[in-house]
Amino acid sequence: MSVQERKQRERAERERLIVATARELAEQQGWDAVTTRRLAERIEYSQPVLYSHFRGKREIIGAVALQGATEMAVAMRAATAAADGPRARVHALARAYLAFAERNPAVYDAIFQLDGGLAYAREDTPEPLKDAFAALLESLGEVAGDGVEPGLFTEVFWASLHGVTTLTRSGRLPPEETERRVRLLVDRLPVV
Amino acid sequence: MSVQERKQRERAERERLIVATARELAEQQGWDAVTTRRLAERIEYSQPVLYSHFRGKREIIGAVALQGATEMAVAMRAATAAADGPRARVHALARAYLAFAERNPAVYDAIFQLDGGLAYAREDTPEPLKDAFAALLESLGEVAGDGVEPGLFTEVFWASLHGVTTLTRSGRLPPEETERRVRLLVDRLPVV
DNA sequence: CTTCGTTGTCTAGCGGTGCTAGGGTCGAGT
DNA sequence: ACTCGACCCTAGCACCGCTAGACAACGAAG
Missing domain, CATH: 1.10.10 (Arc Repressor Mutant, subunit A)
Known part of the structure; x- marks a missing residue:
């Protein structure tokens, strides 16, 4: 034994x-x-x-993605916990999201760009991924506004952050203005 | 001769x-x-x-990207020309953008995801890319709102569409709700 | 008309990739 | 002490992007 x-x-x-x-x-x-x-x-x-x-390289990427998603959820919750008020929480969340992507570009890619053989947006989605989305939802759900599902709002805000992240990192958006772009998103999308 | x-x-x-x-x-x-x-x-x-x-595979991707960007600019201008009023134009633009991405996924990738060796967001950016951005700017610049540069607003709206596009196509967002996500962006981001 | 030189294309091959078949070693259980 | 199974390695497959060098076709010059 x-x-x-x-x-x-x-x-x-x-x-x-x-x-x-x-x-x-x-x-x-x-x-x-x-x-x-x-x-x-x-x-x-x-x-x-x-x-x-692992079955192959893809599964290794998937394993890195799961590990990264767990860390990212922790980072986002830590950032929002300190913030005061809904809009401040959203702002803190957005900054934490972008900071994680900037500090861990390869992990970010594993989670959000590469094919790691993982199921997304389904019942059999691995727990770390669900939890990372939940971390987003916790701060974004409360500012969805009337008649808009929290989940849907979260998806849209997340997609916007993702777009800013990837376009900036691939050189398609100049990186200097990132903070102003985030502020625009935080000002306009949520309803407080 | x-x-x-x-x-x-x-x-x-x-x-x-x-x-x-x-x-x-x-x-x-x-x-x-x-x-x-x-x-x-x-x-x-x-x-x-x-x-x-071509110097290599990368340059071939770049050539496809330039061709695609030209077509995309045409498609977006055609869609917005028929629309009535600023918000309707933005909505038409967004739908045209997503429709192009859906109908030409490989071309979309060449333009916005892959490395085609092209310069973006610079003076020496190839004309087709500048023009595609200009096509976005034409409809989005007029709804940037006070104190927000048209260029910056265009970048943010574009990034949001890009995020929705890529996350949906990679299976990270369920495709059924795309229209509602677009409506949310069109409702909240522009100032009319 | 022949010869030369250039231009253009091909065959073959380099070092790399993800992945796997098959053989050998070593140690745990009887 | 011996058997046998688990484990790991060597070697190799088919493919990748890319390139060196041989060869043929053809216009220009004598």
Whole structure:
């Protein structure tokens, strides 16, 4: 028994190592640099070991996405907890969202851009993703306004933040004005 | 002279063929399926011929993006021309934007997601991209509201549409509610 | 009309990718 | 002490973007 348990522990530890290494490599050099060979070399195992933990590269991205979503939810809740009043909460939320994306671009991509094989917006959506959306909903739902479903409002505000994030990071929007763009969204979309 | 001219014509014709074929293949099977080998086979030339027209795959994506941006500007202007009043124009614009993205997903990606080696938001930005932004600006600038630069407002509205588009297409937002999301943006962001 | 040189295209190949088949090693359980 | 199964590695597949170098076709010059 004890031997099996030790092996299971070691296996789980190695899986964490894979995910952490993939994330690290992605943040350092971008997801294109995360190849199965490089990843295998960094964890000091051969390539096929990766496939005994994950079906393929896609699932590794998915694992990073789930980890990231959990952290992002925490970050957003921490930011909104300190804010006073609905609009201030929304503002704090938006800034936290953009800050997370800027500090963890590769993780952000794993969650919101890349294909990690995850189900979104469904019943079988993984808990971390649901929870990240819930974190958005907690602050945005209260400013949806009459006749607008909180969920729908949250989706729209989220999409706007996502658009600003991705267009800015790909060089399609000049980064200097980000704060003014956010203020415009926070001023106009919510109903307080 | 005439011989050289004929060769130039043929060369230009072949370049159009490459771009059209890349676009077609991308729309049919996605950009991942657009490999230099497949593309070469479809135009019935060898791979190196592609490299006598474009520096690499990236530039081919860029060429598709420019072509698409031109078409998109035309589509948006056509949609807004028929609309009556500022808010109706914005609504028509938004619907035209999303319709273009839905009908030409690969082209949309070439313009707004992939790296086509193009400069955005700068003086040396290619004319088609500037013009597509100008088409947005024409309808959105007039509803920016007091104290908000038309350009900034356009960027924000555009980013919101982009967010809705990409999140929906990647399965992160359920597609059924798109129309309601657009209406929310059109109701709240502009100042009429 | 022949020769030369340029222009254009092709074949072949480089180093990389994600992924997998199959063999060998090593250690746990009898 | 031996068997057997779990585990991991080497090697290789088919594909990728891209390029070097051979070769053919053709206009210009003698």
